[in-house]
Amino acid sequence: MFEFKINIDEKEHDQFVRESKYCNLLQSSSWALIKQNWKHEIVGVYEDSRLVASSLVLIKELPLSFTMMYIPRGPVMDFENEELVSFYFKNLKKWAKKHHCLFIKMDPSIHYCDYHLEDEKKVYPESEKIMKILEKNGCIHMGLTDDFHATIQPRIHMAVYKNEFSVDQFTKKGKKNLKIALKKHLEIKMGSYELLDDFCRVMNCTSQKKGISLRNKEYFKLLLDTYSEDAFIMLAYLDLEKTYKESKTRFDQVLKDIALCPAHAKKKRFQLEETLESLTRECDELKNFMSQYGNTVCVCGTLTVQFGKTSEILYAGSDNQFRRYMAPYLTWTKTMEECFNRECEFSNMGGVEGTLKGGLADFKAVFHPVVNEFIGEYDIPISRLLYRISKFFYKKRKG
Known part of the structure; x- marks a missing residue:
């Protein structure tokens, strides 16, 4: 007997997510603390007093008392259990309607396919089955997008898995540049708040180089405050x-x-x-x-958060003045080593363009990553009448 509940206990939710094959940092209850400009709720389904589906739902208030909702990398459940999926979405919509929600956006942590760059891409049959089940339950697929910015979270990521991690697996370019970095007078430091100022400096260098606005010190501090020992900064210092x-x-x-x-x-x-x-x-x-x-300078760094047996390199920056020293190759290697020492199954290096080309993808490619393609984003209309209008304004605001 299924029962839909709201206000699920955070610890129970986190434990459920950690044990799921769909575990993702963005479904941790603490992620709601990071998204401070959203309200939130944890809702899910129990079967005979056992939690079988759970989701952190972020709630954005809109004009005229309307809302939109977003389930980042969720919900988490057995998506092949059609009865459970049907019950969850039926009751999710009823609950969302009470909040005057126009539509719900979600991007489940379901892999469409996984492959190395040199391998042939093969789609998982179970993923295609799940996609049909979701569409059957009123979820509108936004497509298998390749554009990095087309969705809230990039659909395509690169990750390095613990059982495959080895410098011997790096590309020729990766091995060469790592060897250069090891010969330089670089010191790697791992820590937290004491490294925050230097990390912010190299992040600002990246921001200026790319001509884009990135997160500030308060945001990075919030990540450290929220995830505590599960978050760490890794920096490279050059002895000038x-x-x-x-x-x-x-x-x-x-x-x-x-x-x-x-x-x-x-x-x-x-x-x-x-x-x-x-x-x-x-x-x-x-x-x-x-x-x-002075005599030493921070030249690059990463900020990583662990959740369960997963880890996410959320932010990375470098000072381009010191690019000849190849410090990022050493820093990212040490970051992943730390993730695997913490018993993480993989280290997610983040999103890349669907072409798998360009500076970001080319750099990540040297670590012999697995390309993770997710099934993508879905919309769940709550008010059919207002959905099209709300989508128009959503796209306009996003653009």
């Missing part, structure tokens, strides 16, 4: 003083080599003079950095 001394030693040696170079060895002299010119620029640049930042 040691790097300068190393370059200066090489500069002095090249000067000596030029002085000793025979007049007839024109090719060798040309090569030495080119090296000297490069080292002159490098030393001048490092002296300028030291006057600006």
Whole structure:
């Protein structure tokens, strides 16, 4: 006997989500604390006093006392149980109607297909079955979108799985750049609040480089406050003083080599003079950095949150002035190592464009990721009469 309930206990909900194969950070009860400009409720279904379906529902207030709702990476249930799915959505709509909801948007954590970049894409038959069940229950599919910005959450992600994680699996480019980073005077630090200012600086560098507005310090602090020990920052610091001394030693040696170079060895002299010119620029640049930042500087970082056996690299930033040191390759590697040390099954590196091309995808590709394609976004109209009008204004506001 099914029973639909609201105001489900947060701990019970979180435990249910953690144990589900559809576990996702965005369905953790604490995610409601992050989405401060939304109200929320946890609703679900019990069968003989046992929780069998649960969902964190975010509620956005609209003009004229209307609302819209969003279930991020949810709901969580056995989607192949048609009786349960039917009961859940029937009662969800009734409950939403009491809140004057125009429509509900959801993007379940159901994988449409998973594959490595070099593999053939094969769609899961069970996913197609679930999609038909959802449509049967009045859920309108927004399509298998490829555009990164077409949906609230990107439909296509790249993730590295614990059982496959190995530097040996990295691409040739990944191995090469990681090797470069390991030879540089980089120090990796993991922590929390004490690293927040430096993390915000490199995030601001990324924001300026891309010409987009990213989250601020208060938001990152909120993530740390909310998820506590399940959230961590990983930063890479470059020792400018040691790097300068190393370059200066090489500069002095090249000067000596030029002085000793025979007049007839024109090719060798040309090569030495080119090296000297490069080292002159490098030393001048490092002296300028030291006057600006001191002896060490944070060059890149990540902020990661764990939930159950999943982990999400939510934010990452880097200072492009120091790109030659390849610090992000080392920082992301150390981030994923920490996730797997925490017994996470995978480390989600976040969304990418459906073309699987471009700077973001190209960088993530070096870690030998699995491409996770979700089934995508759905709308559940509550007021059929007002749904089309509300969708028009939703798209206009989003655009």
